[in-house]
Amino acid sequence: MAIISKDEQSPYWASLKFKFGLSYIFIIAAVLLLMNTYPLMVSEDLVFRSKEASMQNSVSVMVYSLSGLDRLNEENVSDAMAVVEETGLSRILVTDSAGRVLYDTRETGSALGKYALYAELVQALMGNDVFSCSYHTGAFRSHASSPVLYQNQIIGAVYAYEYDTEQAALLEGLQSNLLRVSIGIAIAVLLLSFVLSRALTGKISKLLTAIRQVRSGAYSHRAEIRGHDEIAQIADEFNSLTDRLQVTEDTRRRFVSDASHELKTPLSAIQLLTDSILHTDNIDPETTREFVADIGAEAQRLTHITEDLLKLTRLDNDILDVPTEVDVEPVLEQVMRMASLLAQEQGVELTYRTTGRCRVLATRGEVHQVIYNLTDNAVKYSGKNGIVWVHLEEKDDQVVLTVADNGPGIPEADLPRIFERFYRVDKARSRAAGGTGLGLSIVHDTVTKRGGSVRVENRPDGGAMFTVCWPAQKGGQDA
Ligand code: ADP
Numbered sequence: 001m002a003i004i005s006k007d008e009q010s011p012y013w014a015s016l017k018f019k020f021g022l023s024y025i026f027i028i029a030a031v032l033l034l035m036n037t038y039p040l041m042v043s044e045d046l047v048f049r050s051k052e053a054s055m056q057n058s059v060s061v062m063v064y065s066l067s068g069l070d071r072l073n074e075e076n077v078s079d080a081m082a083v084v085e086e087t088g089l090s091r092i093l094v095t096d097s098a099g100r101v102l103y104d105t106r107e108t109g110s111a112l113g114k115y116a117l118y119a120e121l122v123q124a125l126m127g128n129d130v131f132s133c134s135y136h137t138g139a140f141r142s143h144a145s146s147p148v149l150y151q152n153q154i155i156g157a158v159y160a161y162e163y164d165t166e167q168a169a170l171l172e173g174l175q176s177n178l179l180r181v182s183i184g185i186a187i188a189v190l191l192l193s194f195v196l197s198r199a200l201t202g203k204i205s206k207l208l209t210a211i212r213q214v215r216s217g218a219y220s221h222r223a224e225i226r227g228h229d230e231i232a233q234i235a236d237e238f239n240s241l242t243d244r245l246q247v248t249e250d251t252r253r254r255f256v257s258d259a260s261h262e263l264k265t266p267l268s269a270i271q272l273l274t275d276s277i278l279h280t281d282n283i284d285p286e287t288t289r290e291f292v293a294d295i296g297a298e299a300q301r302l303t304h305i306t307e308d309l310l311k312l313t314r315l316d317n318d319i320l321d322v323p324t325e326v327d328v329e330p331v332l333e334q335v336m337r338m339a340s341l342l343a344q345e346q347g348v349e350l351t352y353r354t355t356g357r358c359r360v361l362a363t364r365g366e367v368h369q370v371i372y373n374l375t376d377n378a379v380k381y382s383g384k385n386g387i388v389w390v391h392l393e394e395k396d397d398q399v400v401l402t403v404a405d406n407g408p409g410i411p412e413a414d415l416p417r418i419f420e421r422f423y424r425v426d427k428a429r430s431r432a433a434g435g436t437g438l439g440l441s442i443v444h445d446t447v448t449k450r451g452g453s454v455r456v457e458n459r460p461d462g463g464a465m466f467t468v469c470w471p472a473q474k475g476g477q478d479a
Contacts, residue, residue, distance in 0.1 A: 001257040017201040024193035033180045040175055047140060047167050048133045055144035055160055056131055060085045062094070062158045066148045072096050072156040074112070077103045093118075093159040094148075099125060102156070116159065124157035138172065140164040178255045203231045208236065219246040258422035262305055262436065266298040273298075283456035301434070308438035311369075312421065315445040323450065325473045328358040328367055328399055332392050335371045343379045348386040350379065356394035360470040362450045370446055374403040374466050380433045382407030382463065399472045404465040409458040418445040418456055443468070 012018055030039050065080045066072065073290035077094045081103055087128060093116055094103035101111040120130040124145035133142040141163055147157040203225050207450055210223035217240060225235035275292045277283060306422075314320075343350040360367065371390075378388040391402045410418060417423050424430040424435040447454045452470040459465050 001451060004014055015201070016196055016204060019148075019213070020197040020200070021193065024189070024197070028186055028189050028193075034188055035182055035476060036175075036178050040171065043171055043174060047135070047171070051133050051140060051162070051164070052131045052144075054090070054109065054147075055130065055142055055162060059118065059129075059144045059146045059158050059160050060088060061085075061087075062092065062160075063146050063148050066156070066158070067150070069148075069155070070150050072102055072148065073475060074102045077156075083360055087160070088162075089160045090133070090163045091161040091162075093121070095121060095159070096156045096158060097154050099157075105276070118143070118145070118159060121157055121159045124159065127154060135171070136457050138165060139168045165224045175246065200231070202259060203227075203229075205236075206233055207231065207238065210235070210242075214242050214245070219249055246323055255421055256369060258437075259305075259309065262422060263302065265431070266301045266305075269298045287406070301436075304434070305436045305438070308436050311442050312438060312445065315442070317448070320449060321365070323361045323363060325359050326362050326364050326367050328360060328371075328392060328401070328470075331352050331367045332371055332401075333392070334450045335368060336390065339372070339375045339379060343388065346386070347384045348379050348382055348388060350375070350390070352390035352392070356391040357471040358392055358394050358399040360450070360452075361473050362470065366446050366450070370443050370468060371401065371403075373443050374401075374468070377435075377439060377467075378403050378405040378407070381405065381429075394472055397472050397474075398469045401468040401470075402465060404463060405461055406459070406461075406463040408457065409462055409464045412458070415456060415458075419454070439470050 034250055051301060060086055062081065063201065065084050067078065069076050069080065073096075081092070081094065081478050089105075092103070092105045093101055093111065093233065095101050095116055099115045099117065099121060101114055101116050104112050117376075120132060120143045123130040124147045126151075127147050129144075129146045131142070131144045133140060135141075141161075142158070143161055145157055145159040147154045148158060176442045207223050210221055213221035214391050222239045222242065223235040238374045273295050277288055277291050277363075295445060332352065336350065340350050375388065375390060379386070382388055384407055388403070388405045391404075414423075414425050418425075419440050421441045423440075424437045427437075444454050447468055447470065450470060454466065454468045455463060456466050
């Protein structure tokens, strides 16, 4: 199956760096926009309110001073207005009920005697108190107007206008300060986000490079990422995954090469023997029979190896038969009967002992295989005049099987690798004894798949000792 990978040179806009950068810019822009508009709007509103209060107050003072008059004319208005304190307003107009100006504080361009038609004034002559304020081109322009009443009759109106540049200058100062601060913040945040996003995406790029290297088969490549953040943690996880991958890959390669070597040896022997039969003239029937017997033995050996390999493949793939409660003692006795024949042949003394009630959750075949492989090895490797002790007992919720011998034992350096596939201390001896180098791997995998364990050690007074522990099965009836 072809592996379709994403284009390694993705466009810049699809990169994380670009996306991070863009999102930072959006966030900063939104914050700065808010910072430059909201405080100004609030300040403007505050100024409007204070102006409304102060102007309406001034206008009502003026209205009050005019309120005793039954009708308004230039003289009495001017007299009444003379007593009103200085208000600081830019312009004050007083009109009669028709809107004719009776009083105007402006000297140049005075509207005295004319009709004033300001919208606020018209509203006031209709009986309303009016205020309006606007801010533009550097000034607040405020207008306030109120009617003057005599016995509930509108006899005129007061109109006040204020042009304020002082408050506007304060507001503008605030605006330009905010702008300066915003530009400073924007530059600082952009620089910071650039540095941060570079650091972050730099780490991701390193990780990506490492993943691609490993994908292309460089299993020894590791992602070198410093720090303790999530990306550094992902890199650590990736590195330990790659370590395991490398171990698995090494094991796989070694297994394939060992398996090919193991299969090649008997095949070469068969080839050689058949060639000899075919190419030797006048070969006598006795020799032919011997050669064919040898071919048969080699074929037998191939069968053993392939059977063992099949067993291991089934264990690797977790293809296990449904376990039942197995009473180990009768299985042990059966194996002992078979092994004692072999032991007699080899001049080895085989003894066994069982204590307690030993039941495990497995299959009879598995238990048989484990006991047989270990006993067979002990008999094979203990040599002439060897002694083999097999002991089965139940101890601390475990069924413990010990197979010990008084043979040469296993060199300490080989002990850690003894359960590896095709691992043999003495290859020639093992082959001569018909071994495939897979027996202990099968024991190990069979036991561990059922939750047990197996270990090996050398006995202090010589010989090897294998100990298998299965979890003891408690449920069944005593036999
Ligand atoms: P083999 O088919 O070669 O016996 P095993 O996996 O059963 O393969 O055993 C692996 C190797 O462990 C053997 O080749 C032998 O060198 C060593 N070994 C196993 N059992 C014993 C024992 N009881 N004493 C000494 N060496 C042993």
